[in-house]
Every structure is written in structure tokens, then in C-alpha cells.
Amino acid sequence: MIADATLRLAVLLTPHFAADTTPPTPPPYENPDAVTPGAWGFAIFAFVAILVIVLAFDLVRRIRRVRYREEIAQKLDAEQGEPAERGQQAERGDQGAGPSAGG
Template sequence: MYDLLLAAATPGPSSPPAELVTPGPWGFAVIAFLALAVALLVFDMLRRVRRGRYRAEVAAELDAEEQARAAVRESNVDDQDIDPDEDPARR
């Protein structure tokens, strides 16, 4: 009985060698589909990252402009209205 199981477990001459086994057209189609899907996902990811970077640059420029306007508003003092005798910094 052990000989019968051993004979059934060993491959017969009808099976081709492992070097000749290929995935076939279905395997090629699946790999090609996966490669195309990965390429499209990478392209979409790069586009989204680039868009986010541009938005961050524009937001930084807008913040800098707002800070510059606020600095001009705060420093826009009419110095001629100050009497030098009443200036607390000179006392």
C-alpha cells in the first residue's frame, strides 16, 4: 500500500518540466492589467501631491501679503502730531 501511495505522489512522464510551464495568455493579461493600474495610480498620486504643494505655496504667499498689510497698518503713524516735549520715551 505504501508503494501505491508513493507511485501516485510522484509525477508521471506526462507532466512537463518546470522550466516549460508558463502563465499563458491569462497570466499575461492579469499582469498587464496590474501594471496599467499601478501606472495610473502613480500618475494620479503625483498630480494630487503637486496640486497640494501649489495650494500650500499660494496660501503661504497670501499669508505673507496679509502680514505685510497688517505691518503697514500698524506702522502707519503720523509722526508730526507727536509733541517732542510730551513724548514719554524722551523723559
């Protein structure tokens, strides 16, 4: 009786185990457009590539502009610093010459 119940249980469970062990077969691809990006994929990829190139040129242009502004600011500071130094030297010379000339 136990053997009969075991046999019945084995017969009932065998199709379920057998179905789980076989891998499912993928459906055949008849349409090659179903697995390729197609025209829309190419258009989007081309748009992104062009956008990246344009952004790179814009970035280089902005960096160049910042560098030129910094160079001009340094030149202006240097030019403004020279007359100030000359003026300070002239004031020192006048102050030093004034008392010695008066004495």
C-alpha cells in the same frame, strides 16, 4: 510459535511499509499550457502593471497640487501680512505724531 506469529506479522506489515517509502512519481506534463499562465495571466498582469503606473501618476499629480496650494497660501499670507504691518506702523506713527504735534 512466537517466531511463526512474528513472521506472519512481518509479512503482513512489510507491503505497507514498502509502499510508504517509495516516493510517488509526478504525472508527466504533456500540455505546456497547463504550467504557464497563458493569455489570461498575461492580460491580468499587464492590467495590474498599467493600473499601478496610472495610480503613481495620479499620486504625483495630487502631491504637486497640495504643494502648489501650500505655496499660494504662504504667498497670500505674506501679502496680507505686509499691508497689515504697514497699517500698524502708520497707526503707530499717527499716534506718536498726534500728541507731540499737539504739545
